[in-house]
Amino acid sequence: MKREASTQKLLVLGVDGMDPKIARKFMAEGIMPNLQKFLKKGSAREDMGHLGSVPTITPPCWTTLATGAYPGTHGITCFWRQSPHSLDAVVYNMDSRNCEAEQLWNVTAAAGIKTLVWHWPGSAWPPTSDSPNLSVVDGTQPGSVNMGVAQLDFEKIIVANEEITEVQYAPKLERPAGVGCIISDLGAITEEEDKEEATDMLEIWYGEAAMKGAEIREYIMGPENMEMVIEAIPHYDLVNSPLKDAEGWAAAPADAREFTILTSDGIVRRPALILKNADGIYDRVAVYKNKKAEKPIVELEVGKMVSGIVDDINKDGVLKPACRTMRVLELSADAKAVKMWISNALDIAQDKLWHPKELLTDIVENVGPVPPVSLVGGEDAYLIENIFEPAWDSYSQWQAKSLNHLIKNRGFQVVFSHLHNIDCAGHMFFHLAKNLERWSYTDEKVNQEFIRRFYIQTDKYIGEFLHLLDEDWTVLLVSDHGLLVGEEFPPQIGEYGGINIQVMQELGYTVMKQDENGKNLKEVDWEKTTAVQSRSNYIYINLKGRDAHGIVDPADKYELERKIMSDLYSYRYKGQRVIGLAMRNKDAVVLGANGPQCGDIFFTVDEGYSRLHGDGLSTTDGAFDTSVMPIFVAAGKGIKENFTTVRTIRQVDIAPTIATLVGVRMPAQCEGAPIYQILTEEF
Template sequence: MDRSRKASADKILILGIDGMDPSLTKRFVDEGKMPNTKKFLERGAQREDLIMQGGHPTVTPPMWTTLATGAYPVTHGITCFYRQSKESLDTIEYNLDSSNCHAEQLWNVFAEAGKKTLVWHWPGSSWPPSSSSPNLSVVDGTQPGNVNMGVAIVDPEKLLIASVKTEEVTYKKQAASDGDVPCVISDLKVQKSTFNLAESVKAKKKVRILLTLADGEGAMPEAPFDVVYSPIKDAAGWADAPADAREFTMLHGHGLIRRPCLILKNAEGIYDRVAIYKSKKETEPMVVLVKGVYVRDLLDEAIRDDDEKVLANRNMRILHLDPNGEQVRMWISAGMDTTNDDLWHPKSLFRTVTENVAFPQPTCLIGNATIQIAKECMIATWQATADWQADTLNYLIEKENFEVIFSHFHNIDLQGHMIIHNMKKGGKGNPEDYSQMMEDVYRQTDGYIGRFLHLLDEGWTVLIVSDHAAVCPEHDVPLIGDMTGVNVALMRELGFTNIKQDAEGNDLREIDWANTKAVASRGNHIYLNIKGRDKYGIVEPEDQYEVEEEIMTALYGYKDKITGKRVIAMALRNQDAVLLGMGGPESGDINYWTAEGYNYDHCDSLSTTRGYGGTSVSPIFMAAGPGFKTGFKTERIIREVDVAPTVAVIGGVRMPAQCEGAPVYQILSEEF
C-alpha cells in the first residue's frame, strides 16, 4: 500500500446522522436518556458542548459535500438543495449529483490508497461513483431520505379505512392532503451515465413560484397520501373462514391489486386481528396482523410505472380495530421494489445485502397526519430502518471486510421536519406531545449508535457527525428564501419582484420579468435580473452595485409586523459571502440569512442559530478510537471543513485535493 504517512487507525467508520443537534444530544445525555452516546463520549474526544461550527448554507447536500471534501461550498460548488439553472432565474435543477462537485471526495483518496471503502447513502456528491478504483463501493446518495427511496417506491403510502357503513371499495389518490414534500425525492429516473462504472440519476428541472408558506418547505409536514375505503361484511365465499369472521378488501397498485382480508376474533370473542390473503381460494393467509403490533417486510405484488408486476416489501400497522369488528383503520407503508439495484455499485452488493440481511426499508412521510401515526408508524418505521441499516453495516464490516465506511442516517432530520415546528405551538396535539416525540427520536438514535460501540473494542475508529441541526421557530417565518424555488412574497412587498395576474386580478405563478429587478431563489440567494446575463434582464450591469445596495438596505430595514424586530440577520454581496464559505458562480448576487427566531428550521439560518426548546442549527462532532485521545474535551472550534482532513490524518492518506480545513490536532493522540 502506497501511503504517504503512517495511519493511526486501520479501520474507520463515520456515522453520519443527519440533523443531529449537539444541544439536544448533550441535554439528553446529561438526563440519562442516551446511555450509549454517553459511553461513546467517555471514550472519545470532542468539545464539552459537542458543537461543530457548521458551514453555510445549513442544508443537507452542501454540508455533506463539505464533510466529504474538506472544502467550502464556494469551492466545491454545491450551494443549496437544488442548483440554480443558468437558463432562467425561475428554474432550479437537481443537485445531488457528484458531477456537480468540483472538489475531490475523501473516499476516493482512501480507495485509491488501497483501502476497501464503502460510501453508504451519503447525500452529498457521492453518486454516481467518481472514482474507477475497484476498492470503492457506493450505495445511493441521490436523495437524503432513505436507501433506494428515490427509485424503488412502486406503491404509495396510504391509509385503509374499512367500515360497515361504507358501501363500496374505492381507491382515492392523495385524498387526505394536497401538499408537497419538497426536500423528499422519490421519483428519480435512472439513465446510463457517460461514466461507465455506474448509472446516474435524471431528474427534471423545476419552475417553482412560491406565493405562500404552504407552497414550499412549509408543505413538507403535510405530505399527501392515498386512502382506501372498503365495506365490512360477513365473510362469504371463502375456502376456509371461521363462521363469525368478517371481511373487507385491501387495495394496492392504485386499486389494481385486491387482497381480501378477514377480521378474526380471539378466544374471548373480541375482534383483534386481521388476516390478509392473496385470494379467497387460499386456506393460509399471507400474514396475520394483530392490533397494536408494527409488522415489517410483508412481501406482495406491486405494479411499476411500466405496468410490470414486481415483488415489493411493505410495513403495516392496525391503528384501530373495533372490538365488534365494525371498523378498521390501517396504515400501509409505501411498497419498495425488492429488485431495484439501480443505485448500488457494484450491483453484486445489492444481492449481498438483500440475500443476507433484508430489503431496504420504506419511509413514512405522513407523520404529521396525526399524533398516533407519528408515534406508532413514523417512529416505528425509522426504527425498522435503524435496525436494517445497523444490521447491514455490521454484516458488511464482518463478512465483506470493508475498512473505511462513510455512512449517513436521516432519521432525526426527516422526523424532525414533522415534529420541530410544533414544539412550541402544538400542531395536532399539544407541545408536550411533540417534545416527547423529539426525545423518542434521540433515544432511537442512541440505540442506533449503540449498535456500533463494539467496534471500539475491535480496533475501529468511529466518528459521529451531522451536517446541521434545526430549530423550532419562535415567531412566524418571513416569506423570503425557500430551498425549493422562488419565494415571492417579501421581495414583492419590498418592490423588487412582481408576478403576473389574470384578468380578474388573481395572482399567477409566473414572474413579471419586465417589472422584476431581483428574485429570492433557493434558501439563501438573491439574483438580480441583469441585462445580458439573464434571459429577461432589466437591470443595467453598471447599476448592479447600487441595486444590490438598495436590496440589502431594504432587507435590513424590514421588520416583523408583530414583534417590530428585524427578520434578516445578515446580507452579503457575492464577493463578500466567501467569508462564510459561499459566493462564487453557484451563489446568488446576494447571500442572506434570517434572524434568530424567524428561521423556518435550518436552511435559512446561520449555523450558530438557536431556537425554542433548546434547539439549535449547529452540527455535532464526536470521535473515539485509535488516533484520538480518550475522554478528552477540547476548547478548539471544530469546523465542518476540519472533518475530512482529520480523518485523512487518522487514516494515513493524503488530503483531498481541494481541502480547506485542518486536522483537529488538539484531540489527536499523536502530537503534530
C-alpha cells in the same frame, strides 16, 4: 511524506439533522445512554458541536464533510442549482458530477483501502471513481435507501366497518415536486419533457437530464407554498371497505370476518380476514393474495408493526415483488370495525443505485429487503405515534444491521454512512413543538415528546455500533446541521424550494404579473423585475447580457446590490429585523459561500425567524433548546479518551481529520485542517 495510519478501520456515523444542544439536554435526562458512553470513550467540544458550512442545507454540508471544501469551492450550494436559462427556475443538484472537489472516499479507495459509502446525500452518486475498492449505495436523495427510485405504490390507511357498502379508493394529495427535502419520486423532478419512460428515473439520470434540463419552477407565493405548511398535511391513500362475515374462502375459520385492501394505485384487491386468538378474542388480521390461497401473505397482531412483507405490485401492467410494512391500528372486540396502515411499496430488486449491484442481493438475503419508511404524520399526532416513528425505528435498525453485516462480512475498512430519521421528523413536525398561531390547535408538549422519541431512537441506533470501539475501530458521529423549533412563523424569504416572492415584492425588486382582479399570477414580470430571491440564501440581479430577460445594466449592479442589502437590513416583520447577514458574492468568500453557483448576494435569516435550518447560520438557536449546530464526537483508535477540546471545529476540518487518522493524503481541494487537539498522535 507518507503518514502512518493511527487506525486501520474507521466509521463515519452520520445522522442528518442531529443537534448537539438538544442531545446534551436529553443525555442529562438519562434517555441517551449510548451517546453518553460514546462521549466518555472519546473526544468532543464541551457543546459537542462544530460550525457547519453555509448554507446549512443537507447536500452542501454533506459534500463539505466528504471533501473538506467549502460550498463555494465544491459548488454544491443547495438541493438545487440555478438554471442557466432562467432566474426563476432551478434544476436538481444531488449529482456527484456537479461536485468540483475531490471526495475523500476516492482518496481512500485509491490508497488500497476498501471503502463503503452508504446513502450519503452529498456528491456520492453516481460513483466518481472506478476503483474496485469503492462501493457506493444510493445518495441521490436524503430520505432512505432506494426511496427515490424503487417506490411502486403509496402509503394507505384502510378503514373497514359494517356501515361501508362498497370498496372505495381515494388517492393521496400530490406534493409539489420542488418542495421539501423528502424526495420520493426522482423521476418527477429529473425527467425531460420528451421522455416517455419518466417513471424510471435512472434511465433518465444516466441520460444526464439531472444536469441538462428538468427545470423546476416553484413560486413561494405565501404560507400555503411553504414546506412546513405542506409537510404538516398528512398525505396517504385512503381505502374504505365493507366488513362482513367471511364467505367463499378456501381456508377461513367459520367465525372469521373479511374486508378488502386495495394496492397498486387502487387496481389490485387483497382480501383480508379478521381472526380470533386461542381465547376467542378477535386480535389479528391476515392478508391474502386471493381467497383461494391456503396461507396468508402476512398475519398481523393489533398494534404490532411488521416489516419485510413482500407482495407483488402491479406497476404499469408488470408485476414486481415489493417490500411493505403494515400495522393494524385499531380493531373492535366484536370485529365490526378495523383500521390499518400499509406502507409504500419498494421494488426489492431495484439495484440501480447499488455499486456493485451484488451488495443489494447480499443485504436482501442476509438482513432483509430494504424497508420503506413512512412520510405521514405532520400535524396528526396519532399518525406520528402509531406509524411515522415506529416505521423509522424499524428502518433504522435494518440499516444498523446492514452496515454491521457489510463491515463483518465484506471487509470494509472505511465506511461513510448516513441516516435521515431526525431530519425527516424535523421537516414533518418540529415546527409544532412550540405553540404558534398557525397551529394553535396542536399540542406543543405532545410534539416535544415526539422529538424525544426520535433522539431515543437515534441513541438506540448509535448503540448498535458501540461494539466496534472494542474491535479497534475509530467512530466519528457527525451531522450536517441541527434542527430548530421555530420561535416565530417565518416570512417568505429563505425557503429553499424555489423563488421567494413576498419580501422581494414588498421591497419592489420582484414584480409579478397580475390578473384582472389584481391578484398575483405565478409569472414574473421580467420587464419590471430587477432582482429575485431564489433558493435558501441567494439573491440574483436580473442582469443584461447574462440573464435571459436582463434589464439591469452591469454598470448599475454594484449600487443596486448596495440598495438591496440596505433594504434587507431595514425590512421588519412583526416589528423585528428579519435578515441577519447580507453580503456580495465576492465578500461571501469569508463564509465559503461565494462563486458561480451562489447568487449575487448571499444572505441569512436572523435568529428568531429562521426555519428548521438552511436559511440561517449554524450558531442559530431555537425554542425547546434546539439549534442549527451540527454534532461532532469522535472515539476509538487514534482519538483521546474522555477528552474535551476548546478548539473551534469547522465542518471543513472533519475530512482532513479522517485522512490523517487513516494515513492518506488530503483531498485535492481540501480547505480545512486536522483536529490535532483530539488526536493521540502529536503533530
